[in-house]
Amino acid sequence: MKKGFIILGICLLIFVVWRETQRKRAPHVFLTTSGRIEMCLACHQERPSKPHAREVVGCSPCHNGQPLRIDKSLAHKNLIFNAGDLHVADSSCGQPACHPRRPEWVKKSLMATNRGIIDTLRRYWGEANKPCPDTVESLLKSGKNSLALDYFRKLCGSCHLWFPRGKYQGFLAQKGGGCVACHLVPNKKPKGHPFLTLNIPIRNCARCHNRSGRIALTYQGLYEAEGYGTPYLHGDFGADTLLDGRFVQHIPPDIHFKKGLVCVDCHIKEETMGTGKSYVHMVQSLEVQCTSCHGGTGHTSKGHIIPGFKKEKGRSVFIDHHQKVHPLKPPLPIACRHPVHKNLSCQACHNRHVPQCFGCHIRRVANEKQLDKLSGKETPGAWEEFRSYMRYKTPTLGWYKNKIVILVPG
Amino acid sequence: MTKWLSWGVTATLLIATLSGIIISYPYHEEHPLISTVGIETVVPFGDFFRALHYFSGQLTLLLLWMHTVEALIKRRAQSRPWWSWSILILSLPAILFILFTGYVIRDDETGFSAGRIAEHLALSIPWVGKYMNHLFFLVSQDGVHRPWLIHVYLTGLVLGGTGLWHFRLRLLSLLDLGCWATICTALSLVWPASLVAPQETTLVKGPWFFLGVQELLRYLPPFWAGIAYPSLPVVCLFGYYWRPRLATLSLLLWALSYGIFLLMGACR
Amino acid sequence: MIIKKQRRWFIKALTGIWLGGLGAVGLITAFSYLPRPPKKIFLKVKLVPNKVIVGPEYFLLLSAHGPIALSRTCPHLGCTVNYDPEENIFICPCHQSRFTLLGRYISGPAHKDLKPLKLKHTDAGFVLEIA
Structure with a gap:
């Protein structure tokens, strides 16, 4: 018995020596600039963007894991691939030393809750008669379903911040992911660490804001054409296609786009990420107005500062995210300030055309299955979109809160 | 007396000491x-010897605990003079203290907090608290220097005494x-040292x-939670020489209550 | 004979005093420690209301009465107190004592407030003194 133990001991010693020869030891203990130990850097060469530089932040504050180990199986314990995912963002991006409370606020913002879409659907479909408390988060937890919610889960369920980035193929692969849904710019090098940015490119916004009002398309001068791909040129479709296969044609873009401004130049963080308040509809969370900058003082309707607005030598200018300076034109004294136009919103005159999908319809095919994008399961009943016509036309004007505004049906 | 148990304590303590000597070479108390x-990631075989040190130390405590229980069951106290019994009993808190300082001197999240708590607990002892703290901890002023000294010196004392x-x-x-x-090697190959x-x-x-x-x-x-309550069993073990029944009953009650608190703490 | 015995006893006692005294004097050396010089930290940060700057040994924030710095050492047993953004309070991870952002004691075994640290606001930035 004891001899057996001794022989086993010798075998274990041989194993220990063999294991050591197979191992790559770190050259030294890796420290960040603040003196925190970060052994991940012994193997990982990734270089994220400046504010999250590897020498300053390291890997584990965002991606968790065990920063004191180098054995892969130990070091990668509790690893988080997407640190921006809202399920973990409180302890990754939102940790006390970094961006505290921000994820908590973002979770209450409309891009995470989708309350506007859910409320409108449920009320118009007769399932509710007062503002619904349902949010994407509550639906994910409860699994609650109804006809309107089934439609939401299958056709709208990928346009929110809770959507798991990279879980699905095709155009869905780039969507969602919490903080990184907006703040991530891919690295062109294969397997390179993506960059995190405050200069959020339009294409990040356009991944979702391309339906209903189609604001991100129109802004860039893209018009979603009917689904034929005409005019045919050189034996192929003449129209450009979006990632999800829809055809678009080029029209004159918004003046702000032409001047080089991106969405987040005007739509400030209080508006997009929220301030911890929970709204039902987008109109409640919108606070930037044309007159905030044009003839205004650079403050939104809720008093927040628009960082791009500056006073230079007595005149108002706008400095965009690329540090380019644009002069700001005040509203025309006669056309805009005239008493007869006092009820007009700026858009009523300046938005000459908007996409209009009066011919857009949906139908439910009962005997087919479709992916429920919240639960990730195929369930009975498939929703299909079809349309007779889609136009890019002068908008319908309507009366909303004592102003004449444009109405854009989606 | 089951011989394997008493020799087990000696053997594991010896292994812990030898592996401790090995890893004390690359260890720096200045930046613990x-x-x-x-040791874990750069030094060749470092993680292995650290785990060996860790598990042989844990095993020493467990075996010594079993050894004590066995001595109580077999009424070994009565067959020796009281001072010899008292010295033997002292080995239990000494090993526990060595193990505890072992956590403190690695200075990770567990060790750092443990050191700070130990310092404040020592200070809560009336009259001599300050001197005890100066002798054993003082981590807030002096880092892990003093726990490190105690870890080494006390091991020498215990090994010398029990040896x-x-x-x-x-x-x-x-x-x-x-x-x-x-056995220790097998344990250290299955689990890493925490x-x-x-x-x-x-x-x-x-x-x-x-x-x-x-x-x-x-x-x-x-003082009550961190000094008085944990020293109760040691007092009971000393007292066992004179009042075995009362001491046994108190020990059982204490073990039961500590078991409950331990579970409550572990489930948090 | 008796004198010799007495002398032997006397010498023994003297040796005891000599060696014991040597040990006792040695203990005094062991008990004492060299105090570290107080640590001063220079911080160049912009404080915003409701945002806590978490340093390794301090919290720095803007209160209604201006900037304040708090020690992260728990007044209970000395663990490092952490900031919990969810509840917007400070929590000690060891025994769950809770404190407001101004360092006031709320609950738990600490029963004392977090200690404020000496903070100087200079033109170049903040100078924090950690005792």
Whole structure:
């Protein structure tokens, strides 16, 4: 018995020596600039963007894991691939030393809750008669379903911040992911660490804001054409296609786009990420107005500062995210300030055309299955979109809160 | 007396000491956590010897505990003079203290908090608290320097004391040492030695045997929860020589209550 | 004979005093420690209301009465107190004592407030003194 133990001991010693020869030891203990130990850097060469530089932040504050180990199986314990995912963002991006409370606020913002879409659907479909408390988060937890919610889960369920980035193929692969849904710019090098940015490119916004009002398309001068791909040129479709296969044609873009401004130049963080308040509809969370900058003082309707607005030598200018300076034109004294136009919103005159999908319809095919994008399961009943016509036309004007505004049906 | 148990304690303590000597070379008390991580990740065979040190130390405590229970069951106290019994009993808190300082001197999340708590507990002892703290901890002023000294010196004392005791009868057989070395090696190959990265959490757990005290510290003043209550069993063991029944009953009650607190602490 | 015995006893006692005294004097050396010089930290940060700057040994924030710095050492047993953004309070991870952002004690075994640290606001930035 004891001899057996001794022989086993010798075998274990041989194993220990063999294991050591197979191992790559770190050259030294890796420290960040603040003196925190970060052994991940012994193997990982990734270089994220400046504010999250590897020498300053390291890997584990965002991606968790065990920063004191180098054995892969130990070091990668509790690893988080997407640190921006809202399920973990409180302890990754939102940790006390970094961006505290921000994820908590973002979770209450409309891009995470989708309350506007859910409320409108449920009320118009007769399932509710007062503002619904349902949010994407509550639906994910409860699994609650109804006809309107089934439609939401299958056709709208990928346009929110809770959507798991990279879980699905095709155009869905780039969507969602919490903080990184907006703040991530891919690295062109294969397997390179993506960059995190405050200069959020339009294409990040356009991944979702391309339906209903189609604001991100129109802004860039893209018009979603009917689904034929005409005019045919050189034996192929003449129209450009979006990632999800829809055809678009080029029209004159918004003046702000032409001047080089991106969405987040005007739509400030209080508006997009929220301030911890929970709204039902987008109109409640919108606070930037044309007159905030044009003839205004650079403050939104809720008093927040628009960082791009500056006073230079007595005149108002706008400095965009690329540090380019644009002069700001005040509203025309006669056309805009005239008493007869006092009820007009700026858009009523300046938005000459908007996409209009009066011919857009949906139908439910009962005997087919479709992916429920919240639960990730195929369930009975498939929703299909079809349309007779889609136009890019002068908008319908309507009366909303004592102003004449444009109405854009989606 | 089951011989394997008493020789087990000696063998594992010897293995812990030898492996401790090995890893004390790359260890720097000036930057304890950095050098501990260095042992774990940079030094060849470092993680193996650290785990061997860790598990042989844990095993020493467990075996010594079993050894004590066995001595109580077999009424060994009555067959020796009271001072000899008292000295033997002292080995239990000494080993526990060595193990505890072992956590402190690695200076990770667990060790750092454990050191700070130990310092404040020592200070809560009336009159001599300040001197005790100066002798054993003082981590807030002096880092892990003093716990490190105690870890080393006390091991020497205990090994010398118990070694004299046991080797007086017979030398530890090389075969026994080999067998226990195999057991410790097997344990260290299955599990890594614990090491917790400093983090911004709202819950830190101490060493496993300390969890009961940690739980109690939430409700009672430091002196009662951290000094008086944990020293009860030692007092009982001393008293066992004179009042075996009362001491046994108190020990059982204490063990039961500590078991409950330990579970409560572990489940947090 | 008796004198010799007495002398032997006397010498023994003297040796005891000599060696014991040597040990006792040695203990005094062991008990004492060299105090570290107080640590001063220079911080160049912009404080915003409701945002806590978490340093390794301090919290720095803007209160209604201006900037304040708090020690992260828990007044209970000395663990490092952490900031919990969810509840917007400070929590000690060891025994769950809770404190407001101004360092006031709320609950748990600590029963004392977090200690404020000496903070100087200079033109170049903040100078924090950690005792």
